[in-house]
Amino acid sequence: MKIVVAYKWxxxxxxxxxxxxxxxxxxxxxxxxxxYDPVAIELARGLAEAAGAELIGVTAGAKGVGSPLACKxxxxxxxxxxxxxxxxSLKGAGQAELAAVVAGAxxxxxxxxxxxxxxxxxxxxxxxxxxxxxxxxxWPAVAEVTDVTGQAGALRVTRAIPGGTQVLExxxxxxxxxxxxxxxxxxxxxxxxxxxxxxxxxxxxxxxxDVPAQSAVMTVTGTxxxxxxxxxxxxxxxxxxxxxxxxxxxxxxxxxxx
Amino acid sequence: xxxxxxxxxxxxPAIGNLITVARNLGGPAGQVAAVVAGPxxxxxxxxxxxxxxxxxxxxxxxSPAEASxxxxxxxxxxxxxxxxxxxxxxxxxxxxxAAAARLRAAVLTGARSVALDADKTTVxxxxxxxxxxxTVEISGPVALxxxxxxxxxxxxxxxxxxxxxxxxxxxxxxxxxxxxxxxVDLNAARRVIGVGRGLKAREDLELIDTLAGAVQAEIAxxxxxxxxxxxMGKDRYIGSSGARISPQLYLAVGISGQxxxxxGVVGAxxxxxxxxxxNAAVFTQADxxxxxxxxxxVPAITSALK
Numbered sequence: 091m092k093i094v095v096a097y098k099w100x101x102x103x104x105x106x107x108x109x110x111x112x113x114x115x116x117x118x119x120x121x122x123x124x125x126y127d128p129v130a131i132e133l134a135r136g137l138a139e140a141a142g143a144e145l146i147g148v149t150a151g152a153k154g155v156g157s158p159l160a161c162k163x164x165x166x167x168x169x170x171x172x173x174x175x176x177x178x179s180l181k182g183a184g185q186a187e188l189a190a191v192v193a194g195a196x197x198x199x200x201x202x203x204x205x206x207x208x209x210x211x212x213x214x215x216x217x218x219x220x221x222x223x224x225x226x227x228x229w230p231a232v233a234e235v236t237d238v239t240g241q242a243g244a245l246r247v248t249r250a251i252p253g254g255t256q257v258l259e260x261x262x263x264x265x266x267x268x269x270x271x272x273x274x275x276x277x278x279x280x281x282x283x284x285x286x287x288x289x290x291x292x293x294x295x296x297x298x299x300d301v302p303a304q305s306a307v308m309t310v311t312g313t314x315x316x317x318x319x320x321x322x323x324x325x326x327x328x329x330x331x332x333x334x335x336x337x338x339x340x341x342x343x344x345x346x347x348x
Numbered sequence: 349x350x351x352x353x354x355x356x357x358x359x360x361p362a363i364g365n366l367i368t369v370a371r372n373l374g375g376p377a378g379q380v381a382a383v384v385a386g387p388x389x390x391x392x393x394x395x396x397x398x399x400x401x402x403x404x405x406x407x408x409x410x411s412p413a414e415a416s417x418x419x420x421x422x423x424x425x426x427x428x429x430x431x432x433x434x435x436x437x438x439x440x441x442x443x444x445x446a447a448a449a450r451l452r453a454a455v456l457t458g459a460r461s462v463a464l465d466a467d468k469t470t471v472x473x474x475x476x477x478x479x480x481x482x483t484v485e486i487s488g489p490v491a492l493x494x495x496x497x498x499x500x501x502x503x504x505x506x507x508x509x510x511x512x513x514x515x516x517x518x519x520x521x522x523x524x525x526x527x528x529x530x531x532v533d534l535n536a537a538r539r540v541i542g543v544g545r546g547l548k549a550r551e552d553l554e555l556i557d558t559l560a561g562a563v564q565a566e567i568a569x570x571x572x573x574x575x576x577x578x579x580m581g582k583d584r585y586i587g588s589s590g591a592r593i594s595p596q597l598y599l600a601v602g603i604s605g606q607x608x609x610x611x612g613v614v615g616a617x618x619x620x621x622x623x624x625x626x627n628a629a630v631f632t633q634a635d636x637x638x639x640x641x642x643x644x645x646v647p648a649i650t651s652a653l654k
Contacts, residue, residue, distance in 0.1 A: 103476040104607050112480040185455040186448055186491070213476055215588045215608075216457040217436075218493060221445020225421060230414050230517035231445060233438035246522070252360070252437065252583060254526035258412065261518030267438075270589075271575035306454035306488030314481045316474060318614060321635050328640035335648035338620065338636055345635075347539070347597040347618040348563065348653075 091143035091242045094205045095134045096192050096223070097127035097164060099155040100213045112313035121154060123163055126208035128275035130268045134206040135168040137238050146199060147172040150191045152181035156293055165286035166278035172289075173199060177296040184308055185218040192219070193226035194299030203242035203263050209234075209270040217267070224265035232258060233267040351401075351427045352378025352464065356420055356447055358413035358439030359386040361393040365497025366433045370399075373431060375464030383423045385416035385443055391509050397500035403510045411516045413439045419514030421450035430464055430489060435496025448491035456484065457493040477588045478611040495592060498535070529581030532566055539565035539597040542586055542613070543579075545572055546602015546623060546642055550579050555646050556601065562653040565599065570609045586612035602642050605630025622646070 101119035108114055131147070138145040147169040149155050156176035164172055173195050180191065196202050205227075207220040217233070224231030236255065237248040245260040250269055278286075324341075328334040342348040353370035355363055363382070370380040381401035384391040391404035403423050405416040424432055424447040432453065434444035448455050458474035460481065469486045534540060541560050547553065553567075560567050567584065574585040586593060587609045594615030601622045603609060610633050613619065621634035622642050631637040638645050 103479050106476065106479065108479045112482075114476055114480050185457070186453060189445075189449070189455075210589050214457075215477060216455070216493070217441055217589065218445055218448075218455050218457060218491075221442045222449050222455060223445070224442065225417070225446035225449025228418065230417060230519050231442045232412075232414055232519070233441060249438070250582060251439075251524070253529070253531045253581065254524060256412070256524045257522045259520045259522055261520075264517075264519075269575070270571070271578075302452065304454065304488070305452040306486050306490060308454045309485045310482045311485050312483040314483070316478055316481050316614075321619065321633060323632065323637070324635065325631065325637040325639065328638050328645065331640065331644040331648040332652070334638055334640070335645065335652035338638065338649060339652045341636060342597065342618065342620070345618055 091141050092146060092199065092202045093134050093138050093143050094146050094148050094196055094199065094202050095131050095169065096148045096205055096207045096219070097131065098124040098211045099149055099151060099160045100124050100211060102212050108315060110315060112315040121160070124208060125212040126210060126268070126270045128167055129270060129272050130206045130208040131164070131167045131169065132273050132275040133238060133268050136273070140239065141241050145170050148192055148195045150175035150180055150188055150195065152176070152178050156291070161291045162283060162286045165289045166282040167275065170289065171292065173292045173294055175294055175296050175299065179296065185214070185216050186222050186304055186306070189219045189222035190226055190301050190304065191296065191299065192223050194301035195294060196227060197300050198294055204245065205265045207265065207267045209268060220265050220267040227263070227265070229263045229265055230260065231265040231267065232260070234269045235266045236269050236272045238266060350378050351381045351429045352376070352431065353380050354424045354429045354432045354447070355380070355382040355399065356424070356432060356434045356440065356443040357382055357384045357386065357390060357394055358437060358443055359390060360435065360437055360440070360496070361390045362435060362496040362499050363394065363397065364500045365495050366435060367397060367399060367500055368497070369462060369494060370431070370433060373462055373464045375430070376466060378430070381427070383420050385413040385420050392506070393499065395509050396502040396506040398503040400507065401510070402507055403512060405514055406511055407516045410521050412519055412521055414442045415516035415519040416514060417443050417446035418517065419512065421446040423512065425450045428489065430469060431462065431492060432489065433492045433494055436493060437496070440496070441493060444491055444493060451489040451491070453489035453491045454486045455491045455493070459492050459494060462492065477607050478614065479607065527581060531581065532584055534566055534568055534584065534586070534591045534593050537566035537593070538595055539563050540568050540593060540595045541565045541599045541601060542568045542570065542603055543573055543601050544570040544603030553579065555643070559646050559650045562650045563597070563599070565597070570603050588612065600630050600634070601646060603630055604628050605633055
């Protein structure tokens with residue numbers, strides 16, 4: 091059994107700065123494995139260990155995603171090897187394009203039984219790459235997955251649904267997007283980092299992958315800073331909580347919020 | 349007439365906003381059609397919602413909507429649209445992803461406005477947790493993930509439901525367990541209290557409950573309170589991947605004001621923040637800020653309302 095974990099090497103918009111014209115400056119943001127992807131790796135690792143499966147990481151993006159630091163950070167979390175699609179033409183790639191490239195990588199690896207992803211990327215937070223990826227592969231997708239057990243061909247998947255949980259059985263290959271709290275990833279130790287340095291890294295050539303062209307062409311013609319409501323930023327004196335509360339209630343009544 | 353917009357629907361017929369967006373695309377005239385993969389009653393609600401056409405992919409008992417993703421994609425591709433839309437529920441996202449892959453469409457998830465003309469679609473799209481907006485021109489089909497809105501009211505005349513059968517993916521529901529958490533529609537609430545990790549213990553939610561009663565507010569939370577701490581249902585967390593709300597009043601209690609949370613409340617009319625840290629980011633995004641211990645301030649506000 092082969093399990094692929096698709097992860098992203100990217101930065102947190104919390105660390106980016108936005109210019110007056112809406113341009114986003116990432117230069118001070120430190121890239122890392124996207125916040126929820128370690129959850130996906132951990133969940134997949136548990137399944138791989140129980141099922142005796144190979145665990146392969148896949149990432150795609152512009153220059154940097156395949157740096158030794160980035161590969162080590164992913165491998166130290168328990169992947170057996172990684173397949174990297176590092177190509178500057180993927181800078182600013184949309185969700186559909188990234189999904190198509192990851193699908194190409196999954197075909198390149200061959201005989202993959204399951205793809206596991208995180209809940210959403212920390213930068214784009216679209217939650218769409220896993221579902222488009224499933225469409226590309228002709229596989230079913232299930233999102234908000236909290237647990238997986240079993241073997242290829244008979245996977246038992248628990249997922250969150252609005253108001254509860256559901257247990258599904260999946261009889262073929264599938265893409266599973268984990269929920270953000272599916273499990274608590276362990277922090278890699280020095281031993282894991284040292285071992286990571288010796289694991290195989292396959293830099294696959296984007297041009298050599300089987301990736302059908304998109305029929306949609308996207309062009310960004312401008313950026314802007316979102317118009318935000320002006321806030322009053324009024325800090326009330328809370329030395330006396332009761333007085334502060336009375337002042338707040340009065341102010342809220344005046345603006346019609348109560 | 350050709351189809352301008354397909355709306356894909358899984359198990360929740362809350363598509364009021366999608367119909368509004370689909371009806372106001374502008375450009376050449378075209379139908380607004382819907383394809384439903386969930387239970388038959390969902391298709392019936394959709395058929396009465398004012399769309400021009402409804403296709404229902406009936407699946408065997410015990411198949412979740414996701415099992416019909418490929419069938420949905422085929423329905424959409426048979427009458428290729430300019431735009432395909434869905435709400436943000438997990439199963440809706442799966443259907444939209446399948447349709448997008450089949451159409452080889454662009455995918456956008458932060459559309460603020462969408463306009464069609466003869467040869468291109470222009471979308472104002474919020475990106476990176478809404479810190480910026482991009483104007484994007486797309487030639488070719490576009491898949492849009494949007495807030496679904498509310499369940500549309502019946503429009504009087506229902507369109508007939510076209511039923512198709514298909515071979516679903518091998519997915520079977522073995523069991524469904526509903527949680528004890530009461531479900532909530534935060535979008536319908538006029539006032540909302542958001543609870544963050546400033547609250548020390550689950551029992552202390554009682555304090556918030558009392559305030560919510562006095563303010564007539566729904567209770568919501570930041571992501572870690574629902575995921576991780578598990579103090580509330582997941583439908584109560586606000587933020588870039590949770591609920592986005594525009595109430596009259598949002599009262600942030602013990603919330604630091606991280607970007608991912610605050611993008612969910614930028615539409616609020618008035619924001620009040622209570623936090624013990626005077627440097628918390630939430631204060632720069634609030635109308636009224638109270639620096640102090642929430643355990644003193646929350647009961648004080650509750651009493652002031654009586």
